[in-house]
Amino acid sequence: MVRRSLMAVAAAAALTTVLSACSSNTKAPPMANVAPVQVYAAGSLREALTEIARQHEARTGQPVALTFGASGLLRERIEKGEPAQVFASADTDHPQRLAARGGWQTPTVFTRNALCALTSEQISATPETLLATLLRADVRVGTSTPRADPSGDYAWALFRKADGVQPGAFAQLDAKALKLTGGADSPKPPAGRGTYAWVMDQRQADVFLTYCTNAVAAQAEVPRLRVVQLPAALQVGAAYGLTVRSDAPAPAATFAQTLLQPSAQAVLQRLGFGKP
Template sequence: MRVLAAGSLKTVWPALMAHFPEPVDTRFGPAGLLREQIEAGEPCDLFASASEAHPQKLLAARQALAIMSFATNKLCITVRSDRLQAGDDWYQLLTRDSLRIATSTPAADPSGDYAQILFTRMGHVGEVVRKRAIPLVGGRDSAAIPAGRLAAEWIIHTDQADLFIGYASYRAALSQIAGLTVIDIPEAVNPVARYACAVITPEAGRLATFLRSEQAKAVLREAGFGCDF
């Protein structure tokens, strides 16, 4: 079975597939770009996306048989620790003009789309933040993240930005890296990332059903994802 899956699933996917009884060949990438590849004819049995919008487009174009939600995520901020000031919270960090903000690439990578929603929810101040934010990963022409590195860690430690807005499922791993601090974003403004899979071939229905199972939910929760779909 051939799967195209969102890059944010890469760390949890082996643990999930360890409980699935069939061999699965998986390639990871930004969900928006993967969807375009499927539309262009890339062979695929199941597409696991970090946004419901991309599977829905395939379903509307009759390139998918069904779509199923299977996980949720949210955003957090990873900041270079020595840029923090006493009492800093998410809002102060994003609105401090001296800090360089990085995100994933909107349209190509859902993480970038969710960051745009965050800026909108911040109101007029968010429009200023939006203009300052630089999409550094997840785009067609973005530099590749080195193997074994997390986007936030790589961007900050190579001095491309002072903070990165990305998925909270990476929180535990990022919190263990020296020189980085992870800051939560309140639920009132934090968009919910809803993961969904597009069933492209009938055989993929078994994998889609597994991703919604209690066993899969336990693995996803352990990895920092939500299952309130």
């Protein structure tokens, strides 16, 4: 009996060891002393990439360091030597410029967005009346800063489309637009506040032209704000470009590929972004 008991104990111990080894093989490797992937990304991606990076870290054990900002300003920082390894821009122009200089891969479109109008509760606009509202002398139109932030460039693309609908509209909108965000010297919101909700909450503009994802997030933060879709004649789409530094370690390319995988795309689309 004693011998049988000892044999049973030994067998149980061996089984525990085997199961423990199998279990350890399914866990992500420890993150201690592992250099993080340095990801520079458009500010409009903050919520989505934070969630995707957290999932990636849990799955692989590879830490990810996220730096957010206006895509044009991020590109300039990268060109000056900051150690970005992955660049996720709100357009394709800025990553293409890095690739053209050398040292970065040809960019890939990994998600899409569009412009919407975020308005105060005092503005009653519909898609059909939006252009007339933007052109009203008493309506302050806010935008991001062109060249520094693609959102501003997309706003000016909207102004050019408006000129095709109503001649002279471009000149009026170009003259009156207030560049309130996205510039190197643009005021920053207090900690914990979204940029666009804060700008509108401070009554700095009556209508702000920004990405639809930003507008929806701002409305969630300040429910009295309104989101107005653009009419078909003024619609402007945003293609988000992704590039990886050519000499970046393998984990950087792995994370970039993750952004194109179904799990990451599901996060992006749940938050209002479009398919590549």
